[in-house]
Amino acid sequence: RTVYVNGEYLPETEARISIFDRGFLFADAVYEVTSVLGGKMIAFDGHAERLKRSLSELDMDNPISTEDLLEVHRELVRLNGIDEGLIYLQISRGAASDRDFAFPDPDEVKPTVVLFTQSKPGLAETVRPMKVISIDDIRWGRRDIKTVQLLYPSMGKMMAKAAGADDAWMVEDGYVTEGTSNNVYIVKDGKIITRALSNDILHGITRAAVLRYAEEAQMEVEERNFTIEEAQNADEAFFTSASAFVMPVVQIDDKKLGGGEPGRVALRLREIYLDESLKTAV
Numbered sequence: 001r002t003v004y005v006n007g008e009y010l011p012e013t014e015a016r017i018s019i020f021d022r023g024f025l026f027a028d029a030v031y032e033v034t035s036v037l038g039g040k041m042i043a044f045d046g047h048a049e050r051l052k053r054s055l056s057e058l059d060m061d062n063p064i065s066t067e068d069l070l071e072v073h074r075e076l077v078r079l080n081g082i083d084e085g086l087i088y089l090q091i092s093r094g095a096a097s098d099r100d101f102a103f104p105d106p107d108e109v110k111p112t113v114v115l116f117t118q119s120k121p122g123l124a125e126t127v128r129p130m131k132v133i134s135i136d137d138i139r140w141g142r143r144d145i146k147t148v149q150l151l152y153p154s155m156g157k158m159m160a161k162a163a164g165a166d167d168a169w170m171v172e173d174g175y176v177t178e179g180t181s182n183n184v185y186i187v188k189d190g191k192i193i194t195r196a197l198s199n200d201i202l203h204g205i206t207r208a209a210v211l212r213y214a215e216e217a218q219m220e221v222e223e224r225n226f227t228i229e230e231a232q233n234a235d236e237a238f239f240t241s242a243s244a245f246v247m248p249v250v251q252i253d254d255k256k257l258g259g260g261e262p263g264r265v266a267l268r269l270r271e272i273y274l275d276e277s278l279k280t281a282v
């Protein structure tokens with residue numbers, strides 16, 4: 001596989017970054033994951049905009065223009081022959097000359113930019129009814145910034161796996177925040193309910209698109225908190241992310257939803273999302 005590191009396209013085995021890179025030492029880095037369908041990037045502009053916001057919230061210089069970034073995405077898709085898959089992009093504050101908590105002077109370090117592709121044939125066709133467990137949300141308070149601090153979400157995935165489930169929904173002060181790597185929704189009496197945006201959750205690019213399409217299709221949307229108990233008593237549940245699109249959830253802890261079958265609203269939204277987002281793929 002060919003990867004991109006700081007302006008160069010290299011075989012993955014030849015790509016190198018410093019052991020003093022702050023992404024490695026301090027998780028001082030932000031990232032984006034964009035899906036590729038039919039060799040084109042889905043919701044590219046949304047991801048590019050959120051990347052800029054993440055960088056600016058952390059006082060990091062933006063080392064690459066949106067046009068250049070798109071060019072790198074396209075070149076990696078071409079070099080790796082990606083039809084369906086994902087592109088991972090990470091920008092760290094760079095490698096300072098030594099390990100020091102304080103941010104280095106921006107004139108002395110260059111951000112590290114890394115991109116690589118993951119081929120996932122069948123990504124758009126794969127609908128897997130998901131089982132989730134609930135776990136405490138003990139992450140930091142700026143989940144709206146897409147940083148690479150992903151240890152707790154990784155542990156959450158392992159807790160889910162150990163319980164025979166696929167993912168974990170995190171709960172804070174009695175209310176569901178989000179999944180380990182997705183935004184979450186319930187449906188009751190035809191109404192789609194999802195937590196409102198704040199610093200408590202990532203502002204999902206897929207979430208924004210799905211809510212827009214839902215409203216265009218005259219579906220009712222309510223942005224508010226909900227508990228695990230309310231979710232367990234909902235008609236259906238689902239989650240969204242750039243890599244899973246819209247994915248039905250059929251079990252929350254010990255409670256099955258919709259007799260274990262994917263919900264109609266989730267499946268319809270998935271279809272609309274895939275149709276509509278392909279129209280604006282670049």
Ligand code: PLP
Binds near residue numbers: 243
């Ligand atoms: N919430 C978290 C914690 C995530 O990590 C992600 C995606 O990685 C999402 C939500 C979904 O965001 P998006 O739709 O932009 O992929």
